[in-house]
Amino acid sequence: MSTLLTQLELGPMFRALMRNKIGALLIALQIALTLTIMVNAIFMMQERSQQMARASGLDEANTFYLSNTVFAQNYNLKTALQQDLQRIRQTPGVVDATQINAIPLSGGGWSMSLQTKAGDDIEGTGTAVYMVDEHGINSMGLELIAGENFQNSEIGWREEGSTKWPPKAIISKALAETMFEGDWKNALGKTVYIDNHQPVQVIGIIKALQAPWNGWNGVERSMLVPQQLDSKGSRFFIRTEPGRRDELMPVIEKMLAESDRGRIIRNVTSMEQTRDESYQEHQATNTILLTVIIVLTLITGFGIVGLAMFSINRRTRQIGTRRALGASQWQVMRYFMLENLLISFAGVILGAAGAIGLNIWLVATFEMSPLSPLLLVIGVVALLIVGQLAVSYPALVASKISPATATRGRA
Amino acid sequence: MFSYYLKLAYLSCKRTWGMTLLMVCAIGLGIGASMTTITVNYLMSANPIPQKSEQLFFVQMDSWQPNDPYSDDGDAPTQLTYRDATYLWQAQKAKRQTIQSGMAAVIEPADKEVLPFMVQGRANSADFFPMFDVPFLYGSGWDHQADLKKERVIVINAELNERLFGGKDSTGQTVRMAGEDYKITGVIDRWNPKPRFYDISTGSFNDVEEVFVPFSLITEQKFDRSGNTNCWKPTESGFQAFLDSECIWVQLWVELPTAQDKEAYFSFMNAYAKEQNQYGRFARTDNNKLRDVMQWLEYAEVVSDDASMMMAMSLMFLLVCLLNTVGLLLAKFLGKASEIGVRQALGASRNDLFIQHLIESGCIGLAGGLLGLVLAILGLEAIKVMYGDWIRDLAQLDFTLVAMAIGLAIVSALLAGLYPTWRACQVQPSVQLKSQ
Numbered sequence: 001m002s003t004l005l006t007q008l009e010l011g012p013m014f015r016a017l018m019r020n021k022i023g024a025l026l027i028a029l030q031i032a033l034t035l036t037i038m039v040n041a042i043f044m045m046q047e048r049s050q051q052m053a054r055a056s057g058l059d060e061a062n063t064f065y066l067s068n069t070v071f072a073q074n075y076n077l078k079t080a081l082q083q084d085l086q087r088i089r090q091t092p093g094v095v096d097a098t099q100i101n102a103i104p105l106s107g108g109g110w111s112m113s114l115q116t117k118a119g120d121d122i123e124g125t126g127t128a129v130y131m132v133d134e135h136g137i138n139s140m141g142l143e144l145i146a147g148e149n150f151q152n153s154e155i156g157w158r159e160e161g162s163t164k165w166p167p168k169a170i171i172s173k174a175l176a177e178t179m180f181e182g183d184w185k186n187a188l189g190k191t192v193y194i195d196n197h198q199p200v201q202v203i204g205i206i207k208a209l210q211a212p213w214n215g216w217n218g219v220e221r222s223m224l225v226p227q228q229l230d231s232k233g234s235r236f237f238i239r240t241e242p243g244r245r246d247e248l249m250p251v252i253e254k255m256l257a258e259s260d261r262g263r264i265i266r267n268v269t270s271m272e273q274t275r276d277e278s279y280q281e282h283q284a285t286n287t288i289l290l291t292v293i294i295v296l297t298l299i300t301g302f303g304i305v306g307l308a309m310f311s312i313n314r315r316t317r318q319i320g321t322r323r324a325l326g327a328s329q330w331q332v333m334r335y336f337m338l339e340n341l342l343i344s345f346a347g348v349i350l351g352a353a354g355a356i357g358l359n360i361w362l363v364a365t366f367e368m369s370p371l372s373p374l375l376l377v378i379g380v381v382a383l384l385i386v387g388q389l390a391v392s393y394p395a396l397v398a399s400k401i402s403p404a405t406a407t408r409g410r411a
Numbered sequence: 412m413f414s415y416y417l418k419l420a421y422l423s424c425k426r427t428w429g430m431t432l433l434m435v436c437a438i439g440l441g442i443g444a445s446m447t448t449i450t451v452n453y454l455m456s457a458n459p460i461p462q463k464s465e466q467l468f469f470v471q472m473d474s475w476q477p478n479d480p481y482s483d484d485g486d487a488p489t490q491l492t493y494r495d496a497t498y499l500w501q502a503q504k505a506k507r508q509t510i511q512s513g514m515a516a517v518i519e520p521a522d523k524e525v526l527p528f529m530v531q532g533r534a535n536s537a538d539f540f541p542m543f544d545v546p547f548l549y550g551s552g553w554d555h556q557a558d559l560k561k562e563r564v565i566v567i568n569a570e571l572n573e574r575l576f577g578g579k580d581s582t583g584q585t586v587r588m589a590g591e592d593y594k595i596t597g598v599i600d601r602w603n604p605k606p607r608f609y610d611i612s613t614g615s616f617n618d619v620e621e622v623f624v625p626f627s628l629i630t631e632q633k634f635d636r637s638g639n640t641n642c643w644k645p646t647e648s649g650f651q652a653f654l655d656s657e658c659i660w661v662q663l664w665v666e667l668p669t670a671q672d673k674e675a676y677f678s679f680m681n682a683y684a685k686e687q688n689q690y691g692r693f694a695r696t697d698n699n700k701l702r703d704v705m706q707w708l709e710y711a712e713v714v715s716d717d718a719s720m721m722m723a724m725s726l727m728f729l730l731v732c733l734l735n736t737v738g739l740l741l742a743k744f745l746g747k748a749s750e751i752g753v754r755q756a757l758g759a760s761r762n763d764l765f766i767q768h769l770i771e772s773g774c775i776g777l778a779g780g781l782l783g784l785v786l787a788i789l790g791l792e793a794i795k796v797m798y799g800d801w802i803r804d805l806a807q808l809d810f811t812l813v814a815m816a817i818g819l820a821i822v823s824a825l826l827a828g829l830y831p832t833w834r835a836c837q838v839q840p841s842v843q844l845k846s847q
Contacts, residue, residue, distance in 0.1 A: 022830075026738035033731045037724060044720070071517035071527055073590045121478055162648040195645045233515075233635055264517060264527055277799070284797035285717050289724075292444065296728055299437050303735040306433055310742035366716045 013339055023307055027340075028347035031383055034300045035351025039379040040358050041289040043371050048282040054219070056104050056275070057172070057208030059141025062095070063239045064249055064270040065103055070232040072262025077230055078157065080260065087259065088236060088252055089135070093244040098139040099228050100237040101131040102212050104271075105278040109212030114171075114200075114223070116179060118193045125178050127171070128211030128222040131158065132237075136224055137170070137206065139239050145173065147188050147204030150226040158227040165194045166226050170204035174220035200225075214278050245270060300383075301390040308336065308394035312401075319398055320405030329399040336395035337388060344387035348380045355379070413770070420771035423747065430743050431775060434736050438779025438824055441732030443786025446808075446816045448722040450791060453812065454805040455616075455714040459604035460544065463666075464704035467542065468673065470499065470663040471702070472684060476643040477694035487700050489612065489711070490639070493654045495683075496661035500536065504679050505665035506672065507538035510626050512661055513613065513637035516589040518622075520575060530571065530588075531637070532622035533610070534629050540566070540597075542666045543609055548572070550582035550597030557596075558625050565593035566623040572598045586622075589634045593624065605804045606713045608704050610662060612639050615713040616801045630654065657692075665701075677701050729823070736775075736827040744768060744835035755840040768832040769825060776824020780817045784808075787816060 017024050068084070070077065081099060088097040102109030110131075113124030130136070134150045147170070156166045169192075171179075176187035184205060191199045209222045240248050249268050257265045276283075312319070319332055359371040424431040458464050471487040472495055473480075481488040491499075500510045514534045519527045539545070540552030549572075553564040565586055572581055585592040599619070606615040629636065632650055642658035667673045677699070684696040702710060744751075751764060759767075791806040798806075808816075 022741060022834075023738060026734055026741070030731055030734045030738070033727060033734070037727050037731070041724060069517055069529055071519065071589065123479075159648065161650045161653055163646050163652075164648060197645060264529060266529060280797070280799050281715075281717060284794070285721070287797060288721065288794075292724060292728060295440055295444075296731060299440065299732060299735055302433055303437070303738055306430055307738050307742055310430075310746060313746070362720065366720060 009335060010338070010342075013335065013342065017339065017342065020311065023311065024343045024346075027304055027307060027343050028350065030300050030303055031344050031347025031387065032351035032354055034296050035348055035379050035383050036354035036358050037296060038293050038383070039351075039355040039371065039376055040362060041293050042379070043359070043375055044368070045286045045289050046375075047368065048286050051214065052279050052282055054210070055208055056210040056271075057140075057142055057206065058104060058210075058271055059239055060271040060275060062242055062245050063139070063141060063237065064245055064268065065100070065235050065237045066253060066256070066268040067266045068234050068236060068256070068263055069266060070263040075232075075262055077232070078228075080263075081228060081234070084236065084256060084259075085133075085135075087255060088238055091248065091252060091255065093241050093248050094252070095239040095241055096135045096138040097236055097238040098132045098135040100136070100235050101229055102128070103235065103237070103274060104128075104130075104210045104212055104222075105214055105274050106212050107214075107278065111211070112194055112223075114175070114179060115193045115196070116190075118197050118199070120196050122193075122196070124193075124196075125175065126218050126221065127175050128213075130209070130222060130224050131227040131229055132224050133226065133228055136237075139237050140209070141239055142209055143207040144170070144204050145207045146185060147202070149204060150224075154226045156227045157230060159230050163195065165198045165200060167199065167201060168203045168226060169194075169200045170206055170224040171202055172206055172209045172220060172222045174208070175223060176202070176205055178218075178221060297383075297386055301386055304340065304387060304390040305394060308340065308391050309397070312336070312394050312398045315398075316401055316405055319401045320403055320407075323401060323403035324406040332401070333392075333395045333399040336391055336398055340387050340391035340395075341384065344384050347387075348383055351383070352376055352380060416767045416770045417774070419767055420774045423743075423771055424775070427743055427746070430739050434739050434775050435778045435782060437732040437735045437739075438776060438820055438827075439782030439786055441729035442780055442783025442816055442820045442823070443790055444725040445722075445729045445819070446783060446787035446812065447790035447794065448718070448725040449815070450787070450808060450812055451794065451802070451805050452714060452718050452722045454605065454807070455718055456708075457605065458705055459606055459608045460704060462544065464608075466666055466668050467704050468665050468667055468676075468701045469704075469707040470665060470680065471700035472499075472680060472693070473695045473698035474657060474659065474687075474693055475695075476657075479643075480695070480698075485698070486710070487695075487698050488641070488659050490641070490659040491661045491663055492657055492659050493661050495687075496663045498683065499663055499680070502679070505667055505676055507542040507666040508663065509536040509539040509542060510661055510663050511535040511539065511610065512626065512629065513610065513620075514624065514629070514634050515637045516622075516634035518575075519587045521587070530621040532624060532634075533620040534624055534626040534634075534636075536626050538666070539609075539623070539664075542664065543604075546600040546602050548598045548600040549580040550595070552623075553596045553625065558627050561625065561627045561631065563591055563593045563628070564596050564625060566597045566599060567595060568599045568619065568621050569601055571621045588622070591633060599623075603804065606708060608708060609664060610638070611708070611711055611713055612662070613637070614801065615708075615711070616805060636660065673701060733823050733827045736779075736824065737830060740772060740775075740828055740831040741834060744831045747835065748838045751835055751838045752840040752842070755838070761836045764836050765832055768835050769828055772824050772828025772832065773821055776821040776828075777817070779824060780820025783820055784813065784816050 085097055088094055110129045111126055112129050113126050115122045115124035133155045134152050137144055137149055154168055171187065173184045176184035180186040187202050188205060191201050194200050211219045211222050213219060238252065253265050253268045322332065355376060362368045363370055472491055473487040474492050474495055475481040475488050496510045500508055512534050514532045516530060516532060517527050518530050537553050537555045537558050548569055552566055557564050572578060581595050582597060584595050586595060603619050607617050607619065638660060640658055640660040642656065644657040646652050646656040665676060667676055680699050684693045684699055687693045688696045794806045795803060
């Protein structure tokens with residue numbers, strides 16, 4: 001071991017470093033801060049990417065929706081709704097359509113609390129509520145994994161301002177798991193209570209359906225209830241055959257708008273666009289964080305190159321002397337590479353502490369989750385590699401210094 | 412002497428152009444990133460109504476369910492029930508007060524060729540306009556009597572006036588909305604406070620509404636309410652049951668010019684809560700809040716976590732850039748040791764050398780600052796593209812921010828230059844001359 005250390009010239013290297021403490025310290029500090037920022041930034045990016053990757057449960061590629069706002073007076077909402085739905089469903093290329101009260105991931109919707117026992121003081125589980133008819137599951141492209149769909153006869157008409165709930169519901173697997181302690185199958189056929197007292201029977205379970213609020217910790221919890229809304233502002237959710245969405249969006253908008261002048265058709269939006277808008281901030285933040293990481297690494301890298309070039313320039317004659325005394329080109333190169341490794345090592349140790357410190361602060365201030373140690377290790381290794389890459393060019397230049405330099409005056 | 416030092420700085424930078432470029436880029440990137448995030452934070456946390464933000468108070472009353480507080484920190488709900496809000500408003504105990512909620516309706520233009528369209532509006536009381544210093548292009552708001560009599564009156568914004576009346580004075584004319592005619596009492600001039608402090612419940616940086624109508628018309632059920640509604644107690648069906656319910660969806664702002672006024676109003680609120688407590692409501696009678704504009708915006712955390720996090724990150728980024736600059740300047744100045752030795756031998760004092768090198772650092776800082784400013788402008792443009800419409804007004808440099816960017820750059824560069832300069836001045840002329 002001791003011969004290896006002598007061979008690697010760690011002793012003289014360390015003494016040389018101590019003579020230029022500040023330069024080494026500056027590089028080490030830069031590496032430390034870079035690691036601190038980099039690891040936390042990557043971690044923040046990961047958190048956001050994971051959120052964005054969660055499946056909504058919908059057939060996002062082939063679905064869109066629109067708002068139907070009625071302004072005419074004395075308008076028969078019920079008749080108009082059935083006519084509209086029939087017209088949409090009969091349009092060639094449309095798979096199915098339903099009226100719906102809220103759109104997943106759109107930010108606005110309806111939530112209720114469900115409880116396993118009736119009563120005012122029972123703690124419930126919050127869930128998003130989607131009011132659909134028997135075409136709801138097919139229109140959204142949901143997967144029914146247990147139980148059955150609603151029947152046409154079960155679809156109720158919800159008067160404006162009503163607080164009455166229908167006796168049947170279909171719930172998401174995540175909601176079933178939360179309410180029945182992880183055993184979602186147990187939920188099927190059970191009676192749960194909405195609005196503290198009203199009993200609702202779970203007749204089906206769907207694999208997944210996200211709530212309208214992507215930042216809510218219960219975003220996977222949702223329920224479908226068989227109701228059509230007596231409302232002047234309603235939405236239609238429409239699913240098309242694969243690849244025909246963009247072609248059908250304007251067709252259906254035009255068809256509805258022209259069939260009836262007593263209303264406005266607005267916000268014709270695809271589910272993909274809704275997802276993009278929903279996660280726009282996440283996406284933007286990630287782009288910025290990525291840019292920061294790249295630029296930061298470049299700056300640190302170039303900083304290392306600059307300082308190493310300078311120190312090599314200053315030591316040209318010493319290097320020449322070493323070469324004249326028999327050191328090989330590789331030995332000179334190795335010297336500078338190792339020197340950088342030594343400095344970087346000090347930097348990453350400090351930086352690891354900094355990264356953990358910053359993470360603790362972020363966790364406390366912004367309710368983030370703690371950093372994964374693996375990420376820290378990856379960051380450390382990555383920065384050591386960046387340091388070695390950055391110093392390799394100056395080291396190469398140093399190794400090319402001719403032994404003859406030693407005999408000349410100061411370069 | 413100054414211009415001579417500038418010339419020396421120029422020559423020195425030219426000689427080591429690679430290093431100089433690296434330093435200017437580092438400072439520029441650091442300043443650019445910091446200024447971008449500082450701008451967004453600064454505008455997010457701006458006072459939207461500085462002239463009277465300390466006299467306007469947001470009323471919070473804890474009518475929420477007895478066994479589970481509204482928010483995790485135990486604070487009162489952020490909206491009121493209709494019954495509490497109307498009681499407090501009708502009492503008229505403050506200098507001015509407005510109850511409000513969001514609304515939306517369809518406008519049918521008189522010109523039948525123009526398609527009907529949807530507008531986002533606000534249902535509020537007469538005091539809304541004077542208390543928030545709303546500027547009017549034509550006319551004014553309505554009066555208290557209009558609120559009480561549920562008159563069909565409306566205030567529209569300049570854009571809508573442009574659209575419907577070609578920008579002419581439209582006061583006295585009518586707008587057909589939700590199947591009824593509303594008389595225009597005033598047209599609001601361009602007014603877009605950011606944050607939109609008076610209602611942040613559906614987005615802190617939304618634009619000001621297109622129409623304003625008396626809140627009392629809500630009970631007529633002619634147009635749709637918009638905004639958040641939260642309920643904890645089951646209610647009967649029907650609109651009257653909803654108005655009488657424990658659902659919270661109404662906001663109340665009061666104007667209280669002095670500390671005594673605030674004191675008196677707060678006692679009034681608490682007395683009301685105590686009284687209601689006797690009827691079995693308001694389980695927590697001492698949890699009512701009266702926050703002024705800035706206290707309310709701070710409590711509601713309108714500055715997004717992302718924005719603060721980004722600012723922290725970018726300031727650390729600037730620090731890295733500065734460390735980088737310190738290192739490079741040190742290398743650069745020490746590389747000039749022989750030149751410094753010669754200058755000293757020829758009679759330059761340490762003071763002269765110090766100033767000379769500080770000027771050189773300052774110039775690099777200035778160049779970096781200018782680059783940073785350009786990068787900040789690009790950065791803000793990128794933010795506008797990436798984050799979408801709502802951030803538009805939060806991504807604009809004003810004079811203060813530009814001055815701040817340049818100042819920050821020069822100060823940082825001087826700070827970064829301090830140690831290298833000091834080291835350069837420590838050069839021993841004899842040693843340097845000998846080695847020549």
